[in-house]
Amino acid sequence: QVQLVESGGGVVQPGRSLRLSCVVSGFTFSNYGMHWVRQAPGKGLEWVAALSSDGTTTYYVDSVKGRFTISRDNSKNTLYLQMNSLRGEDTALYYCARDLRPWYLGEYWGQGTLVTVSS
Amino acid sequence: QSALTQPASVSGSPGQSITISCTGINNDVGDYRHVSWFQQHPGRAPKLIIYDATYRPSGASNRFSGSRSGNTAYLTISGLQSEDEAQYYCTAYTRMLWLFGGGTKLTVL
Numbered sequence: 608q609v610q611l612v613e614s615g616g617g618v619v620q621p622g623r624s625l626r627l628s629c630v631v632s633g634f635t636f637s638n639y640g641m642h643w644v645r646q647a648p649g650k651g652l653e654w655v656a657a658l659s660s661d662g663t664t665t666y667y668v669d670s671v672k673g674r675f676t677i678s679r680d681n682s683k684n685t686l687y688l689q690m691n692s693l694r695g696e697d698t699a700l701y702y703c704a705r706d707l708r709p710w711y712l713g714e715y716w717g718q719g720t721l722v723t724v725s726s
Numbered sequence: 727q728s729a730l731t732q733p734a735s736v737s738g739s740p741g742q743s744i745t746i747s748c749t750g751i752n753n754d755v756g757d758y759r760h761v762s763w764f765q766q767h768p769g770r771a772p773k774l775i776i777y778d779a780t781y782r783p784s785g786a787s788n789r790f791s792g793s794r795s796g797n798t799a800y801l802t803i804s805g806l807q808s809e810d811e812a813q814y815y816c817t818a819y820t821r822m823l824w825l826f827g828g829g830t831k832l833t834v835l
Contacts (some may be wrong), residue, residue, distance in 0.1 A: 642824070644772075651813075651815065651826060651827075651828050651829040652764070652766075652772065652815050652817075652826045652829070653826060654817070654823065654824035654825070654826060657824065666822050666823060667823075668823060669823075702771060702772070704772075707774065707777055707783065710760060710819055711760050711762070711777055711778070712760070712762065712817060712819070712824050713762065713764060713772065713774050713817070714774055714777075714783060716771040716772055716773075717771065718771055719771060
């Protein structure tokens, strides 16, 4: 069955970096676009970034442009989110999610990895 | 502030039907595509229940239905059950980004 497993979260100081990973199984990873979506504690969902199936097209929410980079390694069935210059407002549970079809967000989701930005 | 507006809460009794709205701030219908609805129970990942405004993915209950009129999308849940008590989010793709509504808390009385 389809599985998405995020990792890499933790507690980090403002201004520092963190890299999240999402290892997938149960489907042909290279055929699907992928997303990162976050949820601050007690808050709603916020889309963060998207990446096409071939890794050539990326989109970001304005608040992370220039700080976050979404990427993928199709040979390792892994999606990444490199997060630099972290801020307190980046504190959230980060989910990876798979497209249903190109740019249709969220047929499958992982369980999330928690990032806490605090001094 | 979300660009998609949902009511903060709705409620209904078991067996009843409820409808949740999702309104875009832009009146141009063509600006919003790939409208979807997600259900999220506390401590769980979101689950896709409607895509393309009106279609149900495999595995989603047929008690969920979606519609769209102008710049507003609607999620209707019929035959309310206790397990439907959850947070519901709409989302849409527009201008190279995906927007989520603020979420609607459904309480089953």
